[in-house]
Amino acid sequence: MTDLSSTGSLQIRDVSKLFGAFRAVNGVNLDIQKGEFLTLLGPSGSGKTTLLMMIAGFLDITEGDIALDGSSIAGVPAEKRNFGMVFQGYALFPHMSVRENIGYALSVRKRPPEEITRRVDEMLELVQLEDFADRKPGQLSGGQQQRVALARALCFAPPVLLLDEPLGALDKKLRVEVQEQLKDIHKRVGTTFIYVTHDQEEALSMSDRIVIMRDGAIEQVGTPRDLYERPATKFSASFLGKSNFIRKGEKTFALRPEKIDLRREQGGKDARSSGIIQSITYFGSMQRIIVDTHDGDEIEVDIDVWRNQEALSEGAPVDLLWQDEAAVELTDS
Known part of the structure; x- marks a missing residue:
């Protein structure tokens, strides 16, 4: 037994x-x-x-x-x-x-x-x-x-x-x-x-x-x-937290909203993407910003309010920046 x-x-x-x-x-x-x-x-x-x-x-x-x-x-x-x-x-x-x-x-x-x-x-x-x-x-x-x-x-x-x-x-x-x-x-x-x-x-x-x-x-x-x-799949990346999905060639990468930096558009060479602010939602310690990129993507960015005192407004042009390691390649690309 x-x-x-x-x-x-x-x-x-x-x-x-x-x-x-x-x-x-x-x-x-x-x-x-x-x-x-x-x-x-x-x-x-x-x-x-x-x-x-x-x-x-x-x-x-x-x-x-x-x-x-x-x-x-x-x-x-x-x-x-x-x-x-x-x-x-x-x-x-x-x-x-x-x-x-x-x-x-x-x-x-x-x-x-x-x-x-x-x-x-x-x-x-x-x-x-x-x-x-x-x-x-x-x-x-x-x-x-x-x-x-x-x-x-x-x-x-x-x-x-x-x-x-x-x-x-x-x-x-x-x-x-x-x-x-x-x-x-x-x-x-x-x-x-x-x-x-x-x-x-x-x-x-x-x-x-x-x-x-x-x-x-x-x-x-x-x-x-x-x-x-390090989510492995789109499902893992989207179910556990929020992710943006970015395609490069035949590969898909997950990019967490808080790992993206945002600044007013300057056309800098270090910018990964650029676009127009579609909406801004205030959550107290954090702002959620939706950007319509010039590439046709919609990217969500979460920024700490206390570290970003610059006034942002809907319709404003912005650059988006992130580190290479912030974008995680998915297995179900």
């Missing part, structure tokens, strides 16, 4: 999921390291949640295998995989206190009362909810409820924690706060986190590695910096 008191590394080999003739996940291969914060990122229908549900054991694998520390768990029921799970909807018991909710998994496992008390106290401290232990979920904010759900999922020390769009119900400001808390908690507990989201900023700010998924397959895998600085 598979030993589930494991270290938390996962091996995904040629995994596919078919619903009739439709391949929701198609031939995924992925190694997830112990203690890693790995994010599955992609648009709706990309297969990220389906893959997570197969890892959890809630969906059967049609083809391939998933192993925990080298031992297959494909035939192990979800409840015996010993994985923690956090959903967007919290799924807290409304009639139970915060303390009772957090300790529930240990209670059903018939752990000794003193162990439950000790472990729940540790979790309350971890998620900074010591003063809310006796409250019911309905007396908490959305962010507090999500932290209770997280504490409950971690209370029994699972080797892997699976998180399916857990912050989707929170407003933007609260979402950012909980992201920071979640990242800190991951560092402190050392559990393997597998996180599903369609939010680019969330993936960039929290992950050790990101798996970009598209149409059931992996498009690209890497650290947030690698994927942002």
